[in-house]
Amino acid sequence: MRILPGLLSALFLASPAYSRCGGSFDGFVQDLKSEAAGRGHDTEAVDAFFQGVRQDAQVLKADRAQGVFQKPFIEFSRHLISQNRIDRGRAMASRHAAVFDRIEAEYGVSRGVLLAFWAFETDYGGYQGDFNTRNALVTLAHDCRRPELFRPQIFAAIELYERGGFDPQRTTGAWAGEIGMVQMLPRDILENGVDADGDGQVSLRTSAPDALVSGAKMLSGLGWQPGQPWLQEVKVPGQMDWSLSGPGRHRPVSEWQTMGVKARSGNLPGGNMPASLILPQGHEGPAFLAFPNFDVYFEWNQSFVYVLTAAYFATRLEGAAIYDAGNPQPGLSGPQMKQLQSLLQARGHDVGEIDGILGAGTRAAVQAEQARLSLAADAWPTVELLNRL
Missing domain, CATH: 1.10.8.350 (Bacterial muramidase)
Structure with missing residues (x-):
């Protein structure tokens, strides 16, 4: 995977x-x-x-055939996460409870995190x-x-x-x-x-x-912090500075709360914990706060959509609700995404390979161009952005 x-x-x-x-x-x-x-x-x-x-x-x-990573988060996550995988994951957690107890005591890695990798990488060892x-x-x-x-x-x-x-x-x-x-x-x-x-x-x-x-x-x-969270779904206000969002753009949780970001359920961690606001399909789609442990996921896999799906699935296995998909603007087709990447590259942005995948480089370039064009700078490429470019 x-x-x-x-x-x-x-x-x-x-x-x-x-x-x-x-x-x-x-x-x-x-x-x-x-x-x-x-x-x-x-x-x-x-x-x-x-x-x-x-x-x-x-x-x-x-x-050379990894087209699945071109899918946006909602489609990709629904493709990988099924009720059967959730049920089997919880059964595996029960079957190997002593092992997970040892892992959490010795390494501080929550069982949901490993269960999610186990599910996605080999379907719990089946393949x-x-x-x-x-x-x-x-x-x-x-x-x-x-x-x-x-x-x-x-x-x-x-x-x-x-x-x-x-x-x-x-x-x-x-x-x-x-x-x-x-x-x-x-x-x-x-x-x-x-x-x-x-x-x-x-x-x-x-x-x-x-x-x-x-x-x-x-x-x-790789730097996992024992006992610390990695991802939590949040609700965002109708208006805010969307250019502050994106992986790695950490701010204290208290600052996000001041801007109107709220936990969808439960409570957010303490106010001093750094977090980044993740909007995988723009500010009208799902929203998450990602904590420093989320960054460790990128040492396992460099695909943004895979990492976010794995991190989210780990929370589901530990009882989180199904995310609110919202109503995001339609994204781009594969050929449109490649066209966008070519246009961004021509403007001097480093988007890596022209592959139709919305990776970190393309997201950063999209966000920069959205800000320049006075669009909502949430890193979600739309047909409007493509046309403007």
Whole structure:
């Protein structure tokens, strides 16, 4: 499900070693072998690891076919969240209550957060992917789109192989190289794998305790604040400075309250807690306050619509009501979104790839142009904005 997978690996900076890509696939593999030997890996183990490696065209196809992320939040969230997933999530919470109690005590990660990832990544472990993990990683490292993300994972997989925790011929997972119930990349497993069931092995594919506790440890390492909230639905006033909204634009909760932002149910956290106002489909659609833990989600996945849906689903699993969808203005079609991105890019905005996805760069550019044109600067692109541009 991840659009830019990589947890800890996503934090790696590109280096000349990681930027080598393309060219002959066989030559690329020989280059990997040389680098692995240079890193101190046993040459016989390296040869065995790469024996039979092949380029997987289906991995490249999957990497380029992620149209689901073009859907707006309301449609995307309704696509992923069903009553069946909610019921199963609550059943899993009951079945593994002792594990979640341990996680909350040791790492401070609420059970709903991990249940949501478990549901979205593998449908509670039911489908973990059948791509050969080694082939997927080598294929994506050879491809020149994001070699800095995937090349380090190959050497981590070699280390797992040397430790007996990876079979290059049989280990399978998602197309982007993630393994197990909550989909962790090899380096993440090295850094955060936990033998939670005490059987002497870290088994993320077959052991729910291992997978869940490992995921919690990873989130903790990424900066999760124990016992803190991550997202809460709110009601917004009819008029306010919408340019203040957006992920990462933190203000104390008390300031948002002064501007007329209210909890839809219950109470908001203490007045000094920083929060950002999230309006996924503009000021006439759903509204949320996102707290610092929400930012940690972007280390798991860089898709805004996926992150918000996962964070919201976590609140649903812990008893929150279905969000108020409001009455947002119609959004843009895929071709219209690409046209908008091209126009924004021509005006000097960095929107990244022209892909029709309303990502962080496109949202920031939309908001800037809305403010310039005296439109409601809520980062939701409309036909009116497209026409004005």
